[in-house]
Amino acid sequence: MRTLWKGTLYLATAAVLLSGCKKDDEDPPAPTPSNPTPTIYQRLGGTTMVNDPANPGTMIEQGYLGLRSVVDSTIFVIAGDAQLQPYFAVLLAEVGSGDLTGFAALSENLTEFFAVATGAQNFTYSGMNMVDAHNSANPRMTGLVTDADFDQFIVDLVAGAAQNNVPSAIVTDIGALVETLRDPVVQQ
Amino acid sequence: MNILKRALWISFASILLLTTTMVWHILAVTKPHANVHHANIQLARIDFATELDAHEAGSIRSAVNALPGVRHARINDARTNLVYSYDRALQDQRRVFVVVKELSPTPCERLVVTAEAAARGCPAMVQGGMDGLGGWISGLMN
Numbered sequence: 001m002r003t004l005w006k007g008t009l010y011l012a013t014a015a016v017l018l019s020g021c022k023k024d025d026e027d028p029p030a031p032t033p034s035n036p037t038p039t040i041y042q043r044l045g046g047t048t049m050v051n052d053p054a055n056p057g058t059m060i061e062q063g064y065l066g067l068r069s070v071v072d073s074t075i076f077v078i079a080g081d082a083q084l085q086p087y088f089a090v091l092l093a094e095v096g097s098g099d100l101t102g103f104a105a106l107s108e109n110l111t112e113f114f115a116v117a118t119g120a121q122n123f124t125y126s127g128m129n130m131v132d133a134h135n136s137a138n139p140r141m142t143g144l145v146t147d148a149d150f151d152q153f154i155v156d157l158v159a160g161a162a163q164n165n166v167p168s169a170i171v172t173d174i175g176a177l178v179e180t181l182r183d184p185v186v187q188q
Numbered sequence: 189m190n191i192l193k194r195a196l197w198i199s200f201a202s203i204l205l206l207t208t209t210m211v212w213h214i215l216a217v218t219k220p221h222a223n224v225h226h227a228n229i230q231l232a233r234i235d236f237a238t239e240l241d242a243h244e245a246g247s248i249r250s251a252v253n254a255l256p257g258v259r260h261a262r263i264n265d266a267r268t269n270l271v272y273s274y275d276r277a278l279q280d281q282r283r284v285f286v287v288v289k290e291l292s293p294t295p296c297e298r299l300v301v302t303a304e305a306a307a308r309g310c311p312a313m314v315q316g317g318m319d320g321l322g323g324w325i326s327g328l329m330n
Contacts, residue, residue: 052225068225075231076231076260076273077262077264080233080263080269086308089301089306089308090301090306092233092299093301094230094232094301095230100224101226101230101276102231103230103231104224104225104226104227107225107226108226140307141308159265
């Protein structure tokens with residue numbers, strides 16, 4: 001059943017992405033010892049410094065900016081998704097002046113997580129590991145994550161990525177990366 | 189005389205400790221989060237009683253996007269809610285709600301998240317954000 005779900009998800013991902021196929025979809029050159037396969041982070045722009053549109057006057061690594069754009073778009077999709085709402089209510093909680101908003105905290109946290117997971121060298125992830133974070137011992141958990149919830153998270157992630165014109169090959173690889181988190185996250 | 193001197197010293201030390209604790213706490217909870225992107229950006233949601241038609245959804249989205257301080261607005265795929273982000277220094281979600289309510293004949297309501305629900309938010313989020321002495325003091329003060 002789980003395999004069937006995975007297959008369906010990948011097909012759905014491919015269907016969404018094929019509509020935006022670009023030159024990036026062409027087969028990359030074969031890796032050689034002097035030219036190793038670039039990481040997802042490098043393919044998103046890596047450490048090339050660019051202007052940060054969210055903070056005028058500051059520079060940001062292009063790879064990090066690309067991931068943050070996907071994360072932010074995904075957060076918007078999740079915030080409007082009734083199925084995932086119980087897990088992400090904090091996103092929409094109004095906080096007082098001076099306090100960090102749930103949006104800012106999750107955007108920062110998830111972007112750092114994906115940056116590290118995709119090969120960034122200049123960032124660290126300061127949140128909990130995925131097993132402890134989604135364990136019933138964690139008081140923040142409203143209930144254990146189901147396979148269906150995790151599937152929905154991937155659907156929302158793909159929808160978020162599609163809004164940022166991320167090349168389909170990269171989204172597919174990010175999807176595959178997230179899929180590796182299924183076992184630590186779904187603990188039923 | 190010795191007792192009086194000791195009492196004065198204890199009082200002075202206590203006041204100093206309390207003052208230091210208070211200053212530490214104030215600094216900890218009011219730090220500007222300068223290194224966090226979107227530090228001042230709040231997310232909000234308005235739920236509609238029924239599905240909006242495409243034209244109405246587009247109008248509401250455009251109108252909210254045009255409000256000062258609003259960064260981004262999105263109607264979900266089912267067209268049953270509006271999610272938007274705004275700069276807390278420039279906009280207030282109650283004002284946005286009034287605008288949407290005037291624009292739409294479809295009944296709607298502002299989503300208000302309870303403290304209990306917020307405390308059970310995304311489990312991957314950084315826990316607390318303060319470590320060691322700062323976290324301990326914050327716990328005491330709260």
